[in-house]
Amino acid sequence: MSIEKMTTTELLSLNKFNVDEEEAHIILDKNICAKCDDKPCLYVCPALLYKLDKDGNISFDYAGCLECGTCRLVCKAKGITKWVYPRGTFGVSFRYG
Numbered sequence: 823m824s825i826e827k828m829t830t831t832e833l834l835s836l837n838k839f840n841v842d843e844e845e846a847h848i849i850l851d852k853n854i855c856a857k858c859d860d861k862p863c864l865y866v867c868p869a870l871l872y873k874l875d876k877d878g879n880i881s882f883d884y885a886g887c888l889e890c891g892t893c894r895l896v897c898k899a900k901g902i903t904k905w906v907y908p909r910g911t912f913g914v915s916f917r918y919g
């Protein structure tokens with residue numbers, strides 16, 4: 823299939839991830855997130871890693887992160903208490919650019 827005809831989900835599935843299971847590169851304080859009315863992270867993450875659970879709380883898993891940094895920029899409530907790039911050899915390897 824040509825790349826022009828692929829969906830966003832299909833394109834994302836081409837990426838390879840070496841997830842650092844011992845050290846999260848993004849950490850949230852969910853007590854702060856619970857008080858954030860806007861929760862912009864739900865709408866900006868290109869990998870759709872931020873979700874609401876059945877109780878309305880933020881659910882997040884750093885596996886699959888594209889390391890774009892957008893969530894860090896829009897989190898005005900400072901619920902993201904740690905955002906660094908993954909340690910060497912870990913993280914995303916982009917395919918097709």
Ligand code: SF4
Nearest residue numbers: 867887888890891893
């Ligand atoms: S850095 Fe980008 S891809 Fe990773 S969680 Fe934040 S918004 Fe999503």
